[in-house]
Amino acid sequence: MTSLQHVNLRVRGIRDSPHSRLQSLAADITQQIALGAQKPFKEVIDVSSGDPHNAGMKPVSLVRQVLAVCLYPQLLKDNNLPLDVRQRAQRLLEVCDGGSVGSYTDSSGMPHVKQSIAEFIMRRDGGVPSHAKDVFISAGSQRALTVGVKLLASGEGETPTGVLTPTPCPHTLPMLLDEAGVTPVPYQLMEDRGWALDLDELHRALKTSRGRCKPRAIYISNPGNPTGHVQDRKSIQEVIQFAAAERLLLLVDEVYQDSVYGRGREFKSYKKVLFEMDKEFSETVEMISFHSLSSACVGECGLRAGYMEVVNMDPEVMHFVDTMLCSDISAPVTGQLALDIMVNPPKPGDPSYGTYTQEILLTRASLSQNAQRAQEFLSDLPGMSCQPVMAGIYLYPRLHLPSEIIEQAKILEVEADVLYCQRLLEEEGVFVGAGCQYGETTGKHHLRLCILVPPNTLEEVLARLGSFHLRLMDALSHPDKAVRD
Amino acid sequence: MSVLQEISPNVKNMKQLEYVVLARRASQIMEELRKGARKPYSEVIDVSWGDPHRAGVKPLSFVRQVLAACLYPELVNSNKLPVDVRQRAQRLLGQCAGGSIGSYTATAGIAEIVHRVSEFITRRDGGAPSHPENIFISAGSQWALQNILKVLVNSKSSPKTGVLTPVPCHCTTTLSIMGLGAVVIPYYLSEEQGWELQVEELDRALESAKGVCNPVALYVINPGNPSGHIQRRKSIQEVIRFVSEKKLFLLADEVYQGCVYGEKSEFISYKRVLAEMGPPLSDTVELASFHSASKGFMGECGMRGGYVELINLDPDVMKYIYKLFSKDSCAPVLGQIALDLMINPPQPGDPSYPLYNVETQNIRTMLVHNVKRAFEVVNSLPGFCCQPVEGGAFAFPRLHLPPKAIQKAKEVGLQPDTFYCIRLLEEAGVLISPGCEYGQKEGTHHIRFCIMTSEVMMEELLRRLTCFHTQFMKDFS
Numbered sequence: 001m002t003s004l005q006h007v008n009l010r011v012r013g014i015r016d017s018p019h020s021r022l023q024s025l026a027a028d029i030t031q032q033i034a035l036g037a038q039k040p041f042k043e044v045i046d047v048s049s050g051d052p053h054n055a056g057m058k059p060v061s062l063v064r065q066v067l068a069v070c071l072y073p074q075l076l077k078d079n080n081l082p083l084d085v086r087q088r089a090q091r092l093l094e095v096c097d098g099g100s101v102g103s104y105t106d107s108s109g110m111p112h113v114k115q116s117i118a119e120f121i122m123r124r125d126g127g128v129p130s131h132a133k134d135v136f137i138s139a140g141s142q143r144a145l146t147v148g149v150k151l152l153a154s155g156e157g158e159t160p161t162g163v164l165t166p167t168p169c170p171h172t173l174p175m176l177l178d179e180a181g182v183t184p185v186p187y188q189l190m191e192d193r194g195w196a197l198d199l200d201e202l203h204r205a206l207k208t209s210r211g212r213c214k215p216r217a218i219y220i221s222n223p224g225n226p227t228g229h230v231q232d233r234k235s236i237q238e239v240i241q242f243a244a245a246e247r248l249l250l251l252v253d254e255v256y257q258d259s260v261y262g263r264g265r266e267f268k269s270y271k272k273v274l275f276e277m278d279k280e281f282s283e284t285v286e287m288i289s290f291h292s293l294s295s296a297c298v299g300e301c302g303l304r305a306g307y308m309e310v311v312n313m314d315p316e317v318m319h320f321v322d323t324m325l326c327s328d329i330s331a332p333v334t335g336q337l338a339l340d341i342m343v344n345p346p347k348p349g350d351p352s353y354g355t356y357t358q359e360i361l362l363t364r365a366s367l368s369q370n371a372q373r374a375q376e377f378l379s380d381l382p383g384m385s386c387q388p389v390m391a392g393i394y395l396y397p398r399l400h401l402p403s404e405i406i407e408q409a410k411i412l413e414v415e416a417d418v419l420y421c422q423r424l425l426e427e428e429g430v431f432v433g434a435g436c437q438y439g440e441t442t443g444k445h446h447l448r449l450c451i452l453v454p455p456n457t458l459e460e461v462l463a464r465l466g467s468f469h470l471r472l473m474d475a476l477s478h479p480d481k482a483v484r485d
Numbered sequence: 486m487s488v489l490q491e492i493s494p495n496v497k498n499m500k501q502l503e504y505v506v507l508a509r510r511a512s513q514i515m516e517e518l519r520k521g522a523r524k525p526y527s528e529v530i531d532v533s534w535g536d537p538h539r540a541g542v543k544p545l546s547f548v549r550q551v552l553a554a555c556l557y558p559e560l561v562n563s564n565k566l567p568v569d570v571r572q573r574a575q576r577l578l579g580q581c582a583g584g585s586i587g588s589y590t591a592t593a594g595i596a597e598i599v600h601r602v603s604e605f606i607t608r609r610d611g612g613a614p615s616h617p618e619n620i621f622i623s624a625g626s627q628w629a630l631q632n633i634l635k636v637l638v639n640s641k642s643s644p645k646t647g648v649l650t651p652v653p654c655h656c657t658t659t660l661s662i663m664g665l666g667a668v669v670i671p672y673y674l675s676e677e678q679g680w681e682l683q684v685e686e687l688d689r690a691l692e693s694a695k696g697v698c699n700p701v702a703l704y705v706i707n708p709g710n711p712s713g714h715i716q717r718r719k720s721i722q723e724v725i726r727f728v729s730e731k732k733l734f735l736l737a738d739e740v741y742q743g744c745v746y747g748e749k750s751e752f753i754s755y756k757r758v759l760a761e762m763g764p765p766l767s768d769t770v771e772l773a774s775f776h777s778a779s780k781g782f783m784g785e786c787g788m789r790g791g792y793v794e795l796i797n798l799d800p801d802v803m804k805y806i807y808k809l810f811s812k813d814s815c816a817p818v819l820g821q822i823a824l825d826l827m828i829n830p831p832q833p834g835d836p837s838y839p840l841y842n843v844e845t846q847n848i849r850t851m852l853v854h855n856v857k858r859a860f861e862v863v864n865s866l867p868g869f870c871c872q873p874v875e876g877g878a879f880a881f882p883r884l885h886l887p888p889k890a891i892q893k894a895k896e897v898g899l900q901p902d903t904f905y906c907i908r909l910l911e912e913a914g915v916l917i918s919p920g921c922e923y924g925q926k927e928g929t930h931h932i933r934f935c936i937m938t939s940e941v942m943m944e945e946l947l948r949r950l951t952c953f954h955t956q957f958m959k960d961f962s
Contacts, residue, residue: 002734002771004801006701008639011805020811027591046582053585068557072549078565097531100538102785139624139789140814155494157643175812181640300587302818304624304789320492323499327661329625332817333787334556 014178018418019171019437022048025422026431041429045461047449048433050225050393052299055453057366060298060359062352063341066092067334070101082351092337101333107325109137109307110333113340117307120343125272134310136321137339139331141255141292141306142172147324148251148288148308149180151317152216162213164205164248166197168396168438168446170225183213186439191398194387195227199238206246217249218242223256223267223391226438226448228371230265230391236273240285250287255306259296259452261368262390271311287311293335296367296393296452297360298342305335363452367393370451370458377462383473393452399435399445402476417445423472428464495640495666502656503903503922504533510907511916526914530946532935533918535710535878537784541939542851545783545844547837548826551577552788555586555822567836577822586818592811594622594792595818598825602792605828606756613760619795621806622816622824626740626775626791631661632809633773633793636802637701637734640666647698649690649733651682653881653923653931655710658738668698671924676883679872680712684723691731702734703727708741708752708876711923711933715750715875721758729770737774740791743781743827744937746856747875756796772796778823780878782848784937790820855936855943856880862947866954878937881920884930890961902930905957913953915946 004012030044046054053059062085069075069089076086095112097103108114114132121130138144154161162185165173169186177184187205189195202218209215220239222231231239243250252270260267270289275282292306310318330336345360346353371389378397379386386397401416409416415436424430435446449465451458515529532540547570554560554574561571561578580597582588593599599617606615623629638646646667650659651674659669672690674680682705694700705724707716716724728735737755745752756774759767777791795803815821830845831837856874863871863882871882886901894904902919909915920931938946 002637002701002802003799007636007802007805010640011636011809014805014808014812016808017811020808049589051582051589052587054582054588056583059585059587064557068553068560071556072553075553096787097536097539098541100544100787102538102544102787104534104536104539104779104786139817143813151492151496153493153495172812172814175808179635179809179812301589301814302581302585302587304814304817317492320496320499323502323660324496324664326502327499327627327631327657327664329627329657330787330789332624332789332820334819335817 010179010181014175017171017175017437018415018434019048022418022421022425022431022434025425029425029429039429040427041464044425044429044431045457045464046431047451047453047461048431050294050450050452051301052296052393052450052452053301055450055457057299057363057452057454058359059300060356062346062356063298063300063338066341067337070096070337071334073099084346084350084352088341092340096333101337103333105330105333105336107328107330108322109135109331110336113137113336116340116343117309121271121309125269125275128272128275130309134318135307136310136325137305137307137331137336138325139304139306139328139335140294141253141290141308142176143328144290144306144308145251145253146176146180147321148249149177149182149217150324151320152249153181154214160213161217162209162215163251164202164215164218165439166219166221166224168226168435168440169219170221170253171433171437173219174439183209185209185213185215188442189224189227189229191387191444194390195224195229195396197231197235197239199242202239202242215246215248217251219251219253220270221253222270223254223260225253225256225392226394226396226433227387228389228392228394228396230260230262230267233268233273236268236270237277240270240274240277240281244281244285250285252287252289254289255292255295256392257291257295259364259367259393260391261364261371262388265390267391271309274311284312286313288313293338293342295342297363298338299452300335300338303332303335303338305331305339307339366455367452370453370455371395374449374451374458374462377466381466381469384469393450394448395451396435396446396448399447401445402473404476405472415445417447420445420472421447424465424468428468430461430464430468432465495664499660499664503900503919504656506903507533507906507910507916507918510910514910514914524914525912526949529910529914529916530942530949531916532938532946533916533933535780535935535937536786537878537935537937538786540935540937541942542784542848542937543844544785545841547831547841548783548785548823550837551826552819552822555819558584569831569835569837573826577825581818586822588818590815590818590821592807592815593620594816594821598622598821601825601829606794610754610757610760613757615756615794619798620792621795621810622790622792622821623810624789624791624813624816624820625779626738626777626793627657627661628813629775629791629793630658630736630738630773631665632806633736633795634661634665634667634702635809636805638662638665638667639699642699644696645698647694647700648736649687649700649703651704651706651709651712653711653920653925654704654706656922658704658706659924670694670698670700673926674709674712674714676872676926676929679875680709680714680881682716682720682724684727687724687727700731700733702736704736704738705755706738707755708744710741710877711879711881713872713874713877713879713881715745715747715752718753718758721753721755722762725755725759725762725766725770729766735770735772737772739774740777740780741877742776743783744852744878745876746853747873750875752876756794759796769797771798778820778827781827782845783823783827785823788820788823789817790822790824792824851940852937854940855938858943858947859936862951866951868958869954874936878935879933880936881923881931881933884920884932886930887958887961890957893961902932905930906932908957909950909953912956913949915949915953
């Protein structure tokens with residue numbers, strides 16, 4: 001009988017995520033409510049993950065219409081659907097084998113879609129060349145990242161490979177690295193500077209890795225998840241120079257590139273900046289950048305599709321990227337087609353242009369307004385502070401927790417921010433992410449909440465969170481009052 | 486100079502597929518044809534994958550209607566679609582977070598769908614109970630298989646972990662095993678007995694592994710790919726006793742359970758046989774069974790939906806399996822829904838039933854016909870010998886190549902059966918795959934082609950193959 005002792009050590013080494021415990025708790029509470037339990041709230045509001053549809057945001061009509069027609073081509077004859085929808089669907093069906101979205105595709109993605117993506121990247125980067133052969137489509141950007149990381153992983157018995165990772169980072173990253181057998185080497189982002197990257201800190205992190213592992217890559221999230229920070233050109237150049245000097249592969253996660261709303265801020269892709277630097281960099285620095293359907297404006301997390309673009313990589317190595325993707329067989333065709341639509345928005349004059357533009361503008365406006373509203377509201381609360389957010393779909397406020405709750409947490413053997421999230425969930429039915437999930441180990445506490453939600457939902461979240469927070473702070477500043485447990 | 490010059494050795498070990506050479510040439514030929522090149526054929530017939538839609542089989546209307554309505558719920562309210570389609574879509578959307586198929590779902594899949602999968606399994610297996618908490622929905626059965634392998638394969642161990650795998654076997658599984666740093670321990674299926682699995686051969690294979698690697702699991706695929714063999718109850722029982730005795734984890738890939746053609750053939754699941762064997766075996770043998778939405782009459786390979794059911798696993802081990810699945814967020818929602826539609830088709834009395842019934846019956850008739858035709862034609866050609874195709878999606882005939890052909894293949898640096906396939910592609914515009922891709926007894930050669938095609942395509946395929954083969958044998962006699 002396979003028991004725990006037989007389980008692959010590497011799998012056993014994958015760290016536990018507090019997220020799943022909180023998720024179970026949320027599910028339990030929802031179940032209890034369904035069974036008629038009385039709670040101070042009618043339902044659990046889940047803003048713990050970047051899942052806009054879950055929270056009530058509407059999908060982009062064009063995407064859904066085109067996919068519906070591709071799935072059920074009888075709809076090509078339906079005059080209620082805009083003409084450009086039907087034309088797009090027809091074109092896409094022509095490039096599907098057997099004219100069906102039910103066929104397998106090449107393991108690295110449909111050539112037509114890869115070409116669309118390459119053209120999109122070229123347009124985005126003001127003409128910097130991009131080629132379909134360097135684009136690989138996967139079932140979600142995390143899957144692509146896994147392939148990139150696995151290429152670097154050392155063999156058995158050798159010094160483990162290291163990857164520099166930001167603190168804070170997306171909560172899936174440490175688990176991903178664990179599973180690939182790669183050592184994370186954390187570099188701290190500077191909270192007091194709006195979560196900027198600091199070159200000295202990168203050097204420091206690199207130094208600590210010596211002897212423990214062999215650092216071969218640096219992972220960057222820009223716009224940052226969960227921080228919302230957008231790097232300026234100078235910062236990007238510094239990172240590129242650092243990577244070049246230390247011979248590190250750049251793994252650049254740019255999935256929230258379409259969500260920059262901070263005034264005076266603009267998303268610049270690492271690729272564009274790289275190509276505007278000297279040849280010594282632009283022709284040698286190796287880089288993989290990632291994008292996804294789970295982005296801000298499209299938000300189709302359930303369709304599972306993303307891509308990576310590989311820059312300056314040895315063609316022999318690219319062979320292996322293909323081979324590794326082979327065992328995944330392929331990304332879902334519907335997801336690949338949605339990518340095609342995402343990178344080819346309607347143009348002025350197209351029948352769908354009006355609706356599409358309206359929907360995107362609404363999403364962007366909601367995001368921007370929510371960010372401002374939430375940041376102001378939370379900063380006003382005692383014991384909470386929040387850096388100005390410029391991009392992304394999250395808010396990542398700092399909790400200045402009194403020592404009592406930190407003590408309580410120690411006794412219960414959980415992180416203080418996890419305890420906070422647990423109690424928030426139990427008392428107010430709001431599910432947010434706890435800072436320790438994102439790599440924080442410095443004794444500072446944070447929350448992460450998704451702000452790409454309908455404005456009403458945000459108001460409700462803020463009201464409940466505010467109420468909980470004030471109660472908690474109040475109870476702790478009056479130690480003679482009974483503390484809830 | 487590339488920082489990636491030192492690629493992970495596990496990755497480097499992943500065999501480059503023969504298929505790549507053929508696929509590339511096929512793409513080129515299709516491009517040449519598009520540009521107006523003159524060839525003895527006007528299009529390439531691609532039967533190299535188990536992909537029915539690619540080969541001209543139509544999707545099932547009910548499935549596509551429900552999926553379309555889930556994607557674009559405005560359709561749910563329109564009268565264009567049958568009532569049961571709209572009801573099903575509405576019900577499914579009700580189980581999606583935020584009522585959208587664009588949301589993440591629970592790691593193991595949408596709870597109601599997982600539940601219905603367990604009900605399907607119980608029905609299929611004559612009442613043997615199935616529990617939802619043992620089921621994980623994944624983006625295709627191979628993903629689920631990889632996650633189970635990840636738990637079993639100790640990438641750091643020396644000697645390496647070994648997995649018993651059949652010869653012949655489709656390459657995705659062997660690729661996954663190698664990519665994880667484990668070793669394939671081949672056991673040969675008996676071609677002369679219709680590709681039967683013989684326990685003595687399992688014994689021999691296990692013996693051969695002594696001192697070489699540490700065997701932890703046995704992988705079987707039933708109905709077979711590429712063999713087309715369906716295991717009898719007795720054989721399944723023997724395998725179960727074998728794994729119990731040798732303390733191996735049993736991986737039962739049953740994705741072709743919906744494709745059974747022989748009149749006397751019947752698919753029986755490993756789970757069912759295990760349950761019927763009773764304790765202690767039924768309580769102790771560790772089993773993972775896999776199924777998929779890609780095969781069967783639905784053939785929705787591009788949707789990426791599959792599942793694994795896990796039996797008799799230590800609860801602590803299950804926790805790790807859950808962790809691995811949670812890393813990928815969840816299976817694509819449309820794939821999950823496709824799975825639900827596969828296991829819960831329209832029933833007599835439902836408005837969609839008549840059309841559904843006609844479509845599936847047509848596909849069934851077509852497949853039975855294809856199998857018969859392929860078997861007849863291929864066996865009538867000198868130099869070819871094909872075992873009966875009882876199930877699955879492929880024919881895997883043996884090719885007796887003349888020595889001159891084998892010599893020529895050597896000269897151009899190709900495996901003999903790859904050489905045959907390349908020539909078939911160039912001269913007749915048919916893309917199939919060579920036996921060397923799947924493993925075969927030394928000195929033997931085979932080809933594999935998909936039989937889940939439209940009847941028209943099958944006739945054309947057989948015509949071209951016959952023509953080419955006759956000429957080829959003449960040329961190299």
